[in-house]
Structure formats: structure tokens, C-alpha cells
Amino acid sequence: MGTDCNLPVGPASAIHRWRAAFGAAATIGLGACAFGPSGEPPAMPVPVHYGVEPQPAQTVEALGVAQRFTIGAQPAPEWWRLFESTTLNDLVDEGLRNSPTLAAADKRLAAAHEQVRGQNRSSLLPTVDLAGQASRGRDLGIPVPGGPNTLLYNEFIGVVQAQYTFDLFGAVREANAARSARVDIEAYRREAARRALATNIVTATIDAAMLRAEIDATERSIALAGDQAHDAERHYELGSLTHGDVLAARQSMATLEVSVAELRQRLTVTRHALAVLLGRTPDAAPPEPDLASLHLPQDLPVVLPSDLLRTRPDIEAAEAALKAAAADVGVATAQLFPSLTLTASMGQGGFSWPLALSGAGAIWSIGATLSQALFHGGALIAQRRAAIDAYEAAVFEYKQTVLAAFENVADTLASLEHDAQALEAASVATRAAREAFGEAASRHRLGALPASSARSGEQQYEAARLEEIRLIGRRLSETATLFQAMGELPAASNATPEHLARK
Template sequence: MRTHESFKPQRLAVLVMLALSGCALGPTGDAPAVPQPSHYAVEPTPDTIGPDGARQQFVLGQRAVPQWWQAYASPELSAWVDEALKHNHSLAQAERSLAGAKEQLRGQINESLWPTIDAVGQTSRQRALGLPTMGPPTNLYNVFSGEISASYTFDLFGVERYANSALAAQVDAQSYQFDAARRTLAANVVITAVNAASLRAQVMHTERLVALADTDAEELQRRAAIGAVPADDVLAAQANAQSLRASLPGLKSQWQAMRHALAVLMGRTPDAAPGDLDIAALRLPEHVPLSVPSDLLRQRPDILAADAALKVAAAQEALATAEMFPSLSINASFGQSGFSWPKATGAAGAVWGIGASITQPIFHGGALRARRRAAQEAYLASEDNYQQTVLNAFQNVADSLVALTHDADALQAASAARGHSEQTWRNAQRRTALGAVPPSTARAGERQYLNARLGEIRATATRLADTATLFQAMGVSIDAPEGAVQEKR
């Protein structure tokens, strides 16, 4: 039940009965209804994409396994992901923060359920002024006291209960955010390793292209020396060789940066970066689980975190409403007190007190009502945030599926171009060996092949990385590696 009317004293009895019967003073916090698409993207996703030998099958309705990176069939890659999950310091920081939040929740709940009991001991020496006409002008005396006090506030309208619910939902949201951080870390390790392997292969092939361009320039220079070719051809060949050479530093810089990033993700220093994978040895995951939209709502951490935030807002609105109603507290104390230690510890020094208080807010300048209206608006904002988070999740999956579909087409075209250019190069090699064509023809064929191979390498890396992105978009929680916390102590 959601209340929208301001508190009126004549309705106190009814509200007390509602509170004691467990009726909520705010919204339930249930997630609002969201549209369920028939398929993620504008066009239905095909069941299978890619040519023979590089096919991927989307299995609709199947839940992805937590250790999805093992589908790449690379023991080194799997070991790197496990190491990152154990030793990444940002992840460890998030885990410690989550553990601290759970302890805060435990402390707040215990404090609200049980009375507080405190012991106080005090001793002092004081000088007090007396009246000039009565007694000495000043008094010097000692005070010894010891006291045990207890107090308890009855949660009549759920102030403490709603505060506990809000904090518990905040801890849940933080827990889901931690799961999202784990998923992101695993995906980043895979994507970074794939990109590093791709850049390494690109550097190697570009170095070969530079060597071929230098050979062409040297040959043309020798021919120009005897007048067989014009000098402009030599200058053009030299410019081409230098242009290719100029592209190498950038590639190498990107390659090393990827290696450094991978080392830091794994909790290492950059100089301890692992070696590179062979991109040709990485297996493209053949079966990619594809959750239906209704399952996605229950497994993506960002959606679950938005749902938890909605429950936080619901509890805070109920809390703001409950604070407008009376609160009842009792307190008691017992101790010993006196002007000397013997009197303070004797029977005559016993002191005690017991009391109860009830507080009903009457006038706070409209602050209580304003806080309640603010909490209502915050709840509505949380509903909008949840719906937008769901739509963003659907878009994330749709974009990943479309990217993979086009990646398969691009890789198929790049592989076909590489195959044709490789065959042309091999034919030129055989003809050069027979003396039918000059060596420059074979080098031209090899250059064409290398350029096509570079395109195939980039397309392969893109497809491998986008597959990891889709696995991440599915939102499956990752099991914690054994010893992940203990090894950080």
C-alpha cells in the first residue's frame, strides 16, 4: 500500500493498527513491467553464421557457462583470466568494500534489534562558589560515580525496519556491481590478449612487407643505374618502403601497450607481461548460448543492480513516511555515586532512574513532507532507471549479435581474398623458379598475399573479441577462483 496523504492526528489510531499489522508505508519495490522483444535486433538473428570451418551457432534459451573463456581452447588464456580474477587489485578493492558494506549492515540490524547498554565511570574534583552570608565562600569536593544505562526504541512504524531494508538493498546492489566487475575483467583479459596477438601478427607481416619494399627499391636502383628504368620509379619505390616503415612504430607501440594492459589486468607490473598468443591457434567458440530476454532480466548484474536500487528507493520512501509518525523510547540506568569513594560504593550511594518518552513530530517547517515527496520522486526515478537499464541491456546484446553477424561476413570475404592472393603468389613463385617471370613478380604476389593476410588477421581478431563481448552481454555470474581472497591477505 502506498500512502500519499499527509499525517493527520485523528488518524493516528488507524495508522497504528496498520503499522502493527505489517502494512507497508511505501511502494513494494517490485520491478515495473518492461517490453519483451520477440528478438533482440531489428532483424532476427540467424541460427548459424560463418563459413565452414569458422561457424558459430547461437543456441537460444541456453544459459552460458560461468567459465566461458575456456571455449577458446587456450590453456594459456584460461590461466591468465584465472590469475586476473585472483590478483587484480581493483577487483580486490571492490570485494573488500562489499565485505565492509555487509559488516555495516550486520551492525545496523543488530543495533536496531537489541537495546543499547553502556557503562560509564567518572571521577572529578570541583570548586563551587558559595553564598557570602551562608557557609564558606567556596566549596571543594570530589565526585565519584559509576553507572550502567540501557535504552531501547520501539519500531512502531518501521523506521528501523525500513532503514535496514534500504541498507540491505544497497548491499545487494553493490554485490551485483561486484559481479559486473568480475565479468568485465574476464572479458577485458580475453579481448586484450586477442588484440595483442593480432598486433603481434600484424607487426610480423608488416616487417615482411617493408623487407619486400626495400628489395624492390634496391632492384630498381640497380636498373636505374644502367638506364633501364627512370629515376622517378626508384623514388616512388623508396617512398613506398619508407611509408611502410613509418607504420611500424605505431603498430609496435599499440602491441606493447596491449601487453602492458594485460599485465596490469592480471595484477602484474608491465615488465612482467606474459607472452603473446598465436592468433591462429585460438579456436572460435562454435556454440554461443543466447539467453531469451526474460532470462536476461534475471541474470545481468546491471539489471539486478537497478532492481536493487528500486528496492532501496522504496524502503527510503517508506522510511520518510514512517518518520512522520510517533516514536516511543524507554531508558533505564543504575549506578553508584557519592562525594567520597566509601560513600559512592556503599548502599547510600545507589542511584537509579527509569523513564519513557514518546515523540510526535508537529512542526518541522515542512521538512518531513518535503523529504517524503523527494523520496517519492526518487522512487519514480528509480523505476525509470530500471526500465532504461533493461533497454540498454537489450541494445547491448542486439549490437553484439549484429556485430558478430557482420564479423562472420567480413572474415569470410577476407579469408577468400587471402586464399586467392596466396594461390596467385604460389603460382608466381613457381613461374619465377622456372625463369618465366622476373623475381619482382613473385614479390608483388607476396605483397598482395601479405596485405590480404593482414585483413584476415584483423577480421579474425574482431570476431574473437566480439564473441567475448557477447558472452559478457549475457550477464552470467563468474564463479570466484578458489583462494582469491586469501591470497590477497
């Protein structure tokens, strides 16, 4: 909280206390007091580690890769390049360059900066206007016996007018601070949108590659199921299998066909979404890359919880909202105090052009207006109480944003560890199924097993492989989510939201 000149900031304030404080405030000096909270974010408890368990140094090894967590490292600005895929890099670069949503956000932010810059300057400097008037009118004249009862005249006036309102109690300063903070909010939201766009492009690309691999594995399973159904029909004709066996084989194949149709639909929707993220029409969607071309980043930066408050744009936006709400309290408080405005004008005027342009037509005025609110039906007090309530709400919203950020990071770190464990188990199952299938195929070639047994072994291998593919894709996607959750440090220590607007 900043200096409040002994003004109460709670909702129980009374107007007579404000007026009593006016005399003391005036002796302190014009503009020397702040009538609201400072807008500094509240102190937050910083967890020792993000999750319920201490952060391990690395995940378990899965498919020969263990991801290492570098505690206290700075987040990577262009983290998607760590997947070592030229295709992925090109797609993200294209999306950041061509996204209409991001371009619109850039223009709105630039417009907001220009508007606030103009408003702030005009509120701190005198206003000077040039006005000119030429008119012809008729007024009732003084009745004169035998004379006209009306008076026709022309009027010519040209004047320069100046006005300046002294910011005695910081109303203008606080209003400017509130406007600037709200532009900062939009700047941080724009940065969050940029990072979300990059993450969405990466995860959509990973999903497309994963779905293509799932489709290929499922189509192979369908082919094997079709061979099994064909064999079942032959054995049924020979009397060695029942009709129920044939129906079961057909059902198995039909179930796989339903599954592959759903996978194709998901792939189509994913590719359409990816095209729009890139700024393309859906018919121009890029082809999905090979899942094997996406390499899992092994070194993952984990920002310290205390540093997360300055790397995530959502937290920075919440802090800017807090500052804007604090400034609003100052504005509402300053409205209860006197306002002093100076006005001056100088020009020429007259009832004819020669007179208006002569020395006799010179006109000028200078004045001062001092106003003090006396009775507004409680509106000003209610506005201040509303501003205080809004500020307190912003404090709680800031706290919730920070807690949600901690939760986001904790969940993602836990997912990476559990995904690695699940993938390792799935890879063990896949290797076992592949070995069993190889042995069955060898015995079939030697005539020790029928073809159906070899195909059954391959079906089990394809089913295990399908689960492994899903876990590979999920591990890649969760890694991208962790990079986004870590946020991003500005390129320079003095980076401001205005720098963000120029990115």
C-alpha cells in the first residue's frame, strides 16, 4: 500500500473524514499523496517444489530416452525447435507470421497504445483551441417613437482559448495509470495468445502424426482380421469351425473398421484445425509428418516457482489488472476533493469586419474555477466503495492466477513422469509381442503352427504397437505443454508491454 494521507480505504469511510483530511493534504503539497493502494501484488507462498512429491532429476527411461529436468533454468523462447523437425519449425513460423487472430491482436494493441498515449498527453498539458464565428441576427430593439422595433446586426469573432486543470490530488495521474495498466493487460494477453498459438500448432502437428501412425497400424490389423475371417469361413465350410466362430471373426474385423473410420475423422478435423492455425483454408492443410521425425527434447527447463511470477504472461496480466484497479481507487478518492481549472482566451470581435480587425475589437478573458463536490446523493462515496471492492477482487484474482499457474506446472511435470512410466511399460509389452510374433512366424514357416496362429501373434503385436504410438504422441504433447507452462522471459531485462506490442 502507498501513502494514503490518513484516508481510510475501507468501505466504512465517511465523507466528513475525507473533508477533514483535505486541510492536512493541502499542507503536505499538491500531488504529494496517493489516495489508493499502491497496486503491488500481494506476497504469495512459494512452494518448495511444484507437486506433492519432490521433482526428480529426470524421468524414467522410455524407448531409450530419459528427459532431464534442469531446475532454475530459463525457459526457451523458441522451444519448438528442440523437437529437431524442420517441418515443425516451418509450420510454427508460418502460423506466427500469418495468423489473422494474432495479426488482429497486434493491431488492436497498437491502436490502444496510440489512444492511451494521446489521452495521457492531453490530460497533462493545457488545451489550446482556435474558434471563429460569423453570425447575423435580429433582436428586439428599444421602442422609439417613429423608429424601428427590431435591431439587425452582424457579429464577427475570432478567439484563441486555453484551459488547464490542475491535478491537485492525483485524479488525472491515477486515471492515466489505470489506462496504461489496462493496455499492459492487453499486451500480456497478446503475448499469451502468441505462445498458445505456437503450442496449438505443435500439438496439432503431433496429433496429426500420431493419428496417421495409428491409422497405419489399425489398417494392418484390419488386413490381418480379414485374413482371419476368410480362414474361419474356409474352416467352417470344412466343418472344423462353427458358424459362431465365423461371426466372431467378422465382428472383430468390423470393430477395427469402425475404429479406423473414427481415426480418419479425427485426423481430418485435426488437419483442418492446423490449416486454420496457419492462416490457410482447410483444403490447403499441410500433410502430416512422420511421427518418427519428431524427436523428444531431453533437457527441459524448470523455472523456479519464485521466478514463474515474471515469466508467465497470464500472471503478468493479472498483476497489471491489479495496478489498474488500485489506480481506480485513487481516481474515485480524488473526485471527493476540490478541482481547480484556469481558463484564458484572447481574440478579436466586432459588429463589422473593420471593427473586428481594429484595435478596438480586441477581446480577452482570464479566469479560475474552483469546484468542490458537496452533495451528489452518495454517488461519489458509492463509486469509491465500488472501486475498493473491485481492487480487492483483483487481489484475489491475482492469487488464483498464481495458484492455477503452479497447478498447471505441477500437473504437467507429473504427466511427463507418468507418461514415461506408461510408455516404458507399453514398449516392454510391444517388444514381448513382437518377439512372440516372430517366434510364431518362424514356427509357421517350419510347419509347426498354422497361419492363423502366426496372424494372431501379429495382431497382438499391432495392438501393443497401437498403445505405444498413443503414448509416444502423448509424451511429445505433454512436453510442448510444459514449455508453454514455463512461460518466457523477455529478451531484455527492461522489456515492457510496449516492447511486446512491437514483436
